[in-house]
Amino acid sequence: MQQSLDAFLRARPGDTAGGVSGASGPEETQSHPRKRQKVAAAAHSARKRACSVAEKPVGSGAQAEARAAPPKYTPLEKQILALKRQHAGMMLAFEVGYKLKFYGDDANTASQLLGIACTTEKNLPAAMIPVPRLSVHIKRLVGAGHKVGVVRQTETRAIKAVSDNANAPFIRELCEVYTAATWVDELDVADASATEQVLVALVEHGNSFGLVAIDVATAAITYDSFTDGHLRTCALAYIINYLNELGLADAFATRTNYRPFADRTSMLLSSNTIRDLELLQNATDKRVHGSLLWLLDQCSTPMGRRVLRRWIRRPLLDLPTLHRRQDAVSIMRNPNRPALLKAIKLLCRLPDLERGLARLVYGRITSTELATVLLSLYRISHEIERVESPSQYGTGSAMIDEALAALSVPREAISAALNAINIEEARHGNLKDMFRDPNRYPEIAAAKQVLAEDEVAFAAELEQIRKTLKRPNLNYFSVSGIDHLVEMRLSDARKAPADWVRVNSTKISVRFHTPTVISLTKQRDVHLEELNAAGKRAYGDFCRHVADNSHAIKQVIDALGLLDVLSSLGKVARQPGYTCPTVDMGPSRIVLDGFRHPMSEALITGTYVPNKIELGGPNTPAVLLTGANMGGKSSTVRAIALVVVLAHIGSFVPCDAAEMSCHDSIATRMGAYDNMFRGKSTFLVEAEETAQILRTCTSRTLVILDEFGRGTSTLDGTALAYAVLQSLLERGTIHCPHLLFITHYTTLGTLSSRFPNVVRNMHMATLESGDGDVENLNVVFLHELRDGLAAQSLGIHVAALVGMPRNVIEKAIKISKEQREHDEEMAKRRKAARYARMLQAVYLSPGIDALVFVSSEASDLRSN
Numbered sequence: 001m002q003q004s005l006d007a008f009l010r011a012r013p014g015d016t017a018g019g020v021s022g023a024s025g026p027e028e029t030q031s032h033p034r035k036r037q038k039v040a041a042a043a044h045s046a047r048k049r050a051c052s053v054a055e056k057p058v059g060s061g062a063q064a065e066a067r068a069a070p071p072k073y074t075p076l077e078k079q080i081l082a083l084k085r086q087h088a089g090m091m092l093a094f095e096v097g098y099k100l101k102f103y104g105d106d107a108n109t110a111s112q113l114l115g116i117a118c119t120t121e122k123n124l125p126a127a128m129i130p131v132p133r134l135s136v137h138i139k140r141l142v143g144a145g146h147k148v149g150v151v152r153q154t155e156t157r158a159i160k161a162v163s164d165n166a167n168a169p170f171i172r173e174l175c176e177v178y179t180a181a182t183w184v185d186e187l188d189v190a191d192a193s194a195t196e197q198v199l200v201a202l203v204e205h206g207n208s209f210g211l212v213a214i215d216v217a218t219a220a221i222t223y224d225s226f227t228d229g230h231l232r233t234c235a236l237a238y239i240i241n242y243l244n245e246l247g248l249a250d251a252f253a254t255r256t257n258y259r260p261f262a263d264r265t266s267m268l269l270s271s272n273t274i275r276d277l278e279l280l281q282n283a284t285d286k287r288v289h290g291s292l293l294w295l296l297d298q299c300s301t302p303m304g305r306r307v308l309r310r311w312i313r314r315p316l317l318d319l320p321t322l323h324r325r326q327d328a329v330s331i332m333r334n335p336n337r338p339a340l341l342k343a344i345k346l347l348c349r350l351p352d353l354e355r356g357l358a359r360l361v362y363g364r365i366t367s368t369e370l371a372t373v374l375l376s377l378y379r380i381s382h383e384i385e386r387v388e389s390p391s392q393y394g395t396g397s398a399m400i401d402e403a404l405a406a407l408s409v410p411r412e413a414i415s416a417a418l419n420a421i422n423i424e425e426a427r428h429g430n431l432k433d434m435f436r437d438p439n440r441y442p443e444i445a446a447a448k449q450v451l452a453e454d455e456v457a458f459a460a461e462l463e464q465i466r467k468t469l470k471r472p473n474l475n476y477f478s479v480s481g482i483d484h485l486v487e488m489r490l491s492d493a494r495k496a497p498a499d500w501v502r503v504n505s506t507k508i509s510v511r512f513h514t515p516t517v518i519s520l521t522k523q524r525d526v527h528l529e530e531l532n533a534a535g536k537r538a539y540g541d542f543c544r545h546v547a548d549n550s551h552a553i554k555q556v557i558d559a560l561g562l563l564d565v566l567s568s569l570g571k572v573a574r575q576p577g578y579t580c581p582t583v584d585m586g587p588s589r590i591v592l593d594g595f596r597h598p599m600s601e602a603l604i605t606g607t608y609v610p611n612k613i614e615l616g617g618p619n620t621p622a623v624l625l626t627g628a629n630m631g632g633k634s635s636t637v638r639a640i641a642l643v644v645v646l647a648h649i650g651s652f653v654p655c656d657a658a659e660m661s662c663h664d665s666i667a668t669r670m671g672a673y674d675n676m677f678r679g680k681s682t683f684l685v686e687a688e689e690t691a692q693i694l695r696t697c698t699s700r701t702l703v704i705l706d707e708f709g710r711g712t713s714t715l716d717g718t719a720l721a722y723a724v725l726q727s728l729l730e731r732g733t734i735h736c737p738h739l740l741f742i743t744h745y746t747t748l749g750t751l752s753s754r755f756p757n758v759v760r761n762m763h764m765a766t767l768e769s770g771d772g773d774v775e776n777l778n779v780v781f782l783h784e785l786r787d788g789l790a791a792q793s794l795g796i797h798v799a800a801l802v803g804m805p806r807n808v809i810e811k812a813i814k815i816s817k818e819q820r821e822h823d824e825e826m827a828k829r830r831k832a833a834r835y836a837r838m839l840q841a842v843y844l845s846p847g848i849d850a851l852v853f854v855s856s857e858a859s860d861l862r863s864n
Contacts, residue, residue: 071123072123073122073123074122074123075168075169076096076169077103077122077123077124079169079172080092080094080103080104080124081104083151083172083174084103084104084106086174087149087174089147090147090148090149090177091106091109091110091141091146091147091148091149092106092148092149092150092151092174093129093134093138093148093149093150093151094151094172095131095150095151095152095153095172098131099128099129099130099131100128100129100130100131100134100150101126101127101128101129102126102127102128102129103124103125103126104124104125105125106127107124107125107126107127108125108127109146110127110129110137110141111127113140113141113144113146114127114129114137114140114141116128116129134150135185135186138150138178138183139183139185142178142179142180142183143180145180147177147178147179148177148178148179149174149176149177149178150174150175150176150177150178151172151173151174151175152172152173152175152176153170153171153172154170154171154172154173154175155170155171156529156532157525158522158525158526158528158529159526159529159530161522161525161526162522162526176247177245177246177247178246179246180197181197181198181199181216182197182199182216182243182246182248183197183216184197184216184217184248184355184358184359184362184364185217185355186359186366186369187351187352187355187356187359187369187372187373196215196217196309197215197216197217198213198214198215198216199213199214199216199239199242199243200212200213200239201213201236201238201239201242203234203238205234208225209225210224210225210234210236211223211224211225212236212238212239213239214239214243214251214252216248216251216358217354217355217358218306218354218355218358219251219254219257219357219358219361219362220257221251221252221257223236236252240252247362247363247364248362250361250362250363250547251358251361251362253361254361254547254550254551257554265316265317265318265321266314266315266316266317266318267314267315267316267317267645267648267663267664267665267666268664268665269313269314269315269645269665269666270667270668272667272668272669272670272689273641273666273667273668274313276638276668276670276671276704277292277638277641277642277645277666277668278290278291278292278599278638279291279292279293279312279313279645280292280293280309280312280313281293282294283671290599290603291599292312292598292599292642292645292646293308293309293312294599295572295598295599295602296308296312296568296569296572296651297568298567298568298571298572299564299565299567299568300347300348300350300564300567301347301350301352301353301560301561301564302352302354302355303350303352303353303354303557303558303560303561303564304347304560304561304563304564304565304567304568305564306354306561307561307562307564307565308565308568311565311649311650312645312649315645315648315649316648316649316650317648317662317664319583319584319585319662322583322648322650323583324397324398324399325399325566325649325650326580326650327396327397327399328397328399328400328566328650329566329569329570329573329580329650329651329652330573330580331395331396331397331400331570332400332566332567332569332570332571332573333570333573333574334574335395335567335570337393337394337395339384339385339393339395339404340393340395340400340404342383342384343383343384343403343404343407343563344563344567346379346380346383346384346560347560347563347564347567350376350380350560351372351373351376353373353376353377353553353556353557353560354557354561356369356370356372356373357373357550357553357554357557360373360543360546360547360550361547361550363540363543363544365543366429367426367427367429367430367431367434367539368426368427368428368429370426370543370546371421371423371426371427374414374417374418374421374546375418375423377410377414377553377556378414378415378418380407380556380560381407381408381409381410381411381414381415381556382408382411382415383407384404384407384408385408386405386408386411387405390402390404390405393405399562399566400563400566402559403559403562403563404559404563406555406556406558406559407556407559407560409552409555409556410549410552410553410555410556413546413549413552414549414553417542417545417546417549419436420435420436420437420440420542421434421435421436421542422434422435422436430535431532431535431536431538431539432444432447432448432531432532432534432535432538433535434535434539435538435542440538441534441538441541443534443537443538444531444534444535444538446534447527447530447531447534448531450527450530450531451524451527451528451531454520454523454524454527457520458476458484458517458520458524461514461516461517461520462474462475462476464516465486465514468497469486469488469495474486477511479504479511480504482503482504484513484517484520484521485503485511485512485513486500486511486512486513486514486517487509487510487511488509488510488511488512489508489509489510490505490507490508490509490510493510496510496512497514499514499515500512500513500514500515501513501514501515501518569649569650569651569652572651572652573651573652577594577596577654577655577656578652578653578654578655579652579653579655579656579657579658580652580653581643581646581647581652581653581655581658581659581660582658582659582660583647583648583660583661583662584661584662585661585662586661587616587617587661588616588617588621588661588699588700588738589614589615589616589617589619589659589660589661590613590614590615590616590640590644590659590660590661590702590738591613591614591615591617591657591658591659591660592611592612592613592614592640592643592655592657592658592660593612593655593656593657593658594610594611594612594655594656594657595610595611595612595613595639595640595643595653595654595655595656595658596608596610596611596639596654596655597635597636597638597639597642597654598639598642598643598646598653598654599642600635600639601654609782609783609784610655610656611636611639611783611784611785612785613640613785615738616661616738619760620733620756620757620758620759620760621699621733621736621737621738621739621758622728622729622736622737622738622739622740622741622758622759622760623739623740623741623759623760623761623762624725624741624743624748624749624751624752624759624760624761624762624789625637625740625741625742625743625762625763625764625785626742626743626744626746626749626761626762626763626764626789626790626793627763627764627765627766627790627793628764628766628779628781628790628792628793628794628797628798629793629794629795629798630781630794630798631763631764631765631766631781631783631790631794632764632781632783633706633742633764634670634706634742635783636764636783636785637704637706637740637742638704640702640740641666641668641702641704643655643658644660644663644666644702645666647660648662648663661700662700663700663701663702663738664698664700664701665696665697665698665700665701665702666701666702666703666704667692667693667696667697667701667702667703667704667737668703668704668705668706669686669689669690669693669704669705669706669708670704670706671706681711682711683711683712686708686709686710686711687720690705690708690724693705694724694727694728697728697737698737699731699734699735699736699737700737701737701738702737702738702740703728703737703738703739703740704740704742705724705725705739705740705741705742706742707742707743707744708720708721708724708741708743709721709724709743709745710744717745718745718747718748721743721745721748722745722747722748722751725741725748725751725759726751729751729754729755729758729759730755732758733757733758736758739759741759744793746789746790749761749789760787761787761788761789762785762786762787762788763785763786763787763788763789763790764781764782764783764784764785764786764790765782765783765784765785765786766779766780766781766782766790766794767779767780767782768780768794779794779797796809796812796813796816799812
C-alpha cells in the first residue's frame with residue numbers, strides 16, 4: 001500500500017516533496033505560517049486522494065478493463081520500442097519524415113544535454129532535432145559519453161506508396177553508430193587535429209597479450225603481441241567485430257595503415273612526464289597555450305600538427321633518422337630551391353586530407369568532400385615537377401627530396417578520378433548526374449531512359465488534354481513544387497471532365513490533375529527514387545575505386561605532413577638564441593651552455609637568465625639542487641628536460657651550445673596531487689611513481705625527482721628522500737642515470753662527500769639583505785645555478801610576500817628561531833657527549849694510537 005502511494009507521488013512531475021505542484025520552498029513556508037498550513041493541507045489532500053485511488057478495488061466492466069489495460073501503442077511506437085529493445089544501451093535518433101527524434105528515456109537525456117524541448121507524442125516522450133544539425137548534436141552526445149545510433153527510413157515515400165507496405169510505417173533500420181572514439185568529423189568542421197580518437201583491443205591469456213589499436217580519425221592501425229604471437233589475431237578479430245557494427249571496419253583492408261607497436265626507435269615518455277614537462281598542454285588550465293606544442297606549432301595543415309604531436313610524444317632514438325631531421329630543419333630555416341618553395345606555398349589553405357582519406361576508406365565521405373579532396377590532390381600532384389631521382393630536387397636533404405618526390409606519385413590516378421566526375425554536380429550532391437561517362441554506370445543510364453519515357457508519356461497526355469479542351473497552345477503549369485498542372489479560368493472550370501482532380505485555385509483560375517497525370521506522377525516518382533538509388537550505388541562504387549589508390553594518396557598526405565612540420569621547426573630555428581644540438585651515442589652526458597626554458601622565455605616580457613650545466617662524462621651524473629622557494633628550481637630542471645626533448649625531436653634548442661648523448665627516456669616525479677577515485681593519497685602517488693622510476697631507469701635516462709618526501713612527515717620524508725637518492729648514487733658514475741634531485745632537505749647534501757664523483761650540490765642563487773626581520777629582509781632571486789647548498793629556503797619570506805597576516809608571520813619567525821636555537825643546542829650536546837666518550841676511551845685504552853684518534857676527532861668536532 002505504502003509503496004503504491006510513494007510510486008504515485010513520485011510519478012507526478014510537477015509535485016514537490018510536499019506533493020503539491022508549485023508549493024513554496026522551505027524558507028518561504030517558514031516565514032509564512034498561513035502559507036505553510038495551506039501547503040500542508042494540500043499535501044494531505046493529495047495523499048488522501050492517492051490512498052483512495054490505491055485502495056480502490058479494480059472492479060469489473062469496461063471501465064476497470066480500461067484502467068488495467070496497457071497503453072495502446074501506434075504502429076510507429078511499436079516499431080520504435082522494438083528497435084530500442086534490439087539495440088539496448090544505445091541512444092537512438094529516429095528519422096521521421098524530415099526530422100530526427102529521440103524517444104522515451106533517450107528524449108529526456110537529449111533534452112538535458114542538447115537544450116531542446118521534450119514533449120509527449122501519443123504514449124512516448126519525444127525530442128526533435130533538425131536533420132542538418134545532426135552532426136553537431138551527435139558530437140555533443142558522444143562527447144558526454146553516450147553511444148548514439150541513427151535509425152533511418154530505408155524505403156522512400158514514392159516506392160512505399162506502390163508497395164505492399166503502403167499502409168504500414170516506413171521500414172527503418174539502424175544505419176549509423178557513433179561513439180567518442182569512433183567519431184570522424186566532416187572536412188568543413190574546425191581543425192580536429194588536436195586530439196586522437198584511439199580505440200584499443202587488448203587480449204590477455206596467462207602472461208601473453210595481443211594488442212591492436214586504431215586511430216579512427218586517421219585510420220592508422222598499431223598492432224603487436226607479447227609472448228604469444230597468435231593473440232594478435234584474437235585482438236584483431238575483436239576490434240574488427242566491434243568496428244564492423246559502427247561501419248568503420250574498412251580501415252583494416254589497407255595494408256599501409258598497419259605499423260608495429262614494439263618499435264623502440266623513440267624515447268619512452270610516460271604520461272607523468274608529458275604532463276610535468278607541459279609537452280602538450282599547460283599545467284594551469286590544461287590548454288595548449290603555454291605548452292611545448294604551442295611553442296613549436298607554426299604548421300599550416302592539420303596533417304602537420306598531427307605529425308608534430310607524434311614527434312613530441314615520441315622523440316627519436318634512431319640517430320641516423322634524427323640527424324636527417326636536423327639537416328632538414330637546418331635547410332628549412334632558409335629554403336631557396338624552387339620545388340621546395342612551391343611545396344611550402346601549397347601547404348596554405350589545404351583541407352584536412354588525412355581525415356578526408358579516412359572518411360573515403362570508411363565510405364562516409366560526401367560528394368562535396370570528395371570533390372574538395374580530389375581538387376586539392378590534383379593541385380598538389382601536378383604542381384611539383386616529376387624527376388627521375390629525388391636527389392635531382394637538390395635541396396641538400398634526402399628527407400625533403402623524398403617528400404617532394406612523393407607528392408606526384410598519384411598524379412595519374414587522381415587525374416582519372418577527377419576527369420570522371422562533374423565537379424559542380426558533385427559539390428551540389430547530385431549523385432545521379434556527377435559522372436561524365438554515361439556508360440560507366442549503365443544502371444543510371446537505364447533509370448534515366450525510363451524517366452525520359454515518362455516525360456514522353458506526359459507529353460502524350462498533354463496532347464490529349466489540348467484536344468479535350470480545344471486549346472492547342474496549352475502547356476502544363478507548375479506551382480509550389482507541384483508540376484503537370486492544367487490551369488483553367490475560373491469561368492471555364494465547369495468544362496473540365498468530371499474525373500479530373502481539382503488541386504488548387506486562385507481568384508481567377510483553377511488547376512487540375514487528370515487521372516493519367518496522377519498515375520504518371522506516381523510512376524515518375526518511383527522511377528526518380530530508383531534513379532537516386534542507382535546514383536548512390538554508383539557513388540559508393542566510385543569511392544571504393546578511388547580508395548583502391550589510398551596507399552599512393554597516403555604517401556602524399558604523409559609527405560605534406562612531414563614538409564609542414566619541418567617548415568614549422570625551421571621557423572622555430574630562426575629565432576634568436578637557438579642552435580642545432582649535437583646528439584650522439586658517445587659517453588653518457590648532457591652539456592648545456594646558456595640554456596633557457598623555451599616556453600617561459602616566449603611568455604615573459606623581461607629578459608630570461610640563461611644557465612649552464614654539465615652532467616656525465618668527466619663530471620658527476622647527478623645534481624642535488626636546493627634553493628629558496630620561488631628561486632626557479634623546478635623551472636630550471638624542466639628547461640634541461642625540454643632541451644633534451646627538443647634535441648631528440650630534431651629541433652634546434654634554446655642554448656648557446658648543446659651536446660648530449662642519446663637518451664632512452666625521461667622520467668619525472670613532480671608536483672603534489674592525489675588520486676582519491678582509486679583510494680590513493682598524495683604521498684602514495686608520490687611513492688608509487690618514484691618506485692616505478694627506480695625500477696625502470698637506466699644510465700641513459702634523465703631522471704627528475706622534485707621534492708620527493710614532502711607528502712609525509714619531515715622525519716619520514718627526509719629518511720625516504722635520503723634512501724632514494726643514495727640508492728641511485730650507489731650505482732656509480734657509469735650506471736647512475738642523469739639525475740636532477742630537487743629538495744629542501746639540506747641534510748641530503750652530506751651524500752656529496754660519500755659520492756664525490758657521482759653527485760654534486762648546487763643551488764639557485766639569491767641576494768639577501770636586511771637585519772633578519774622578515775619585513776626588512778630584501779631578497780633578489782637571481783635564477784642562477786651555482787655550486788653548493790642553499791643557506792635557507794626563505795619560506796616565511798615567501799609567505800609574507802603573498803600577504804599572509806602579520807601576526808602569523810611573527811609567530812612563524814619566533815617558532816623558527818626557537819627551533820633553530822633548540823637544534824643548535826642539541827647539536828652541541830651531541831658533540832660534547834661524543835667528545836666525552838672519546839676521552840673515556842683514552843683512559844680505558846691508553847696508547848699512542850688512541851691519543852692520535854682522539855686528537856683528530858676532537859679537531860673535527862671543534863671545526864664543525
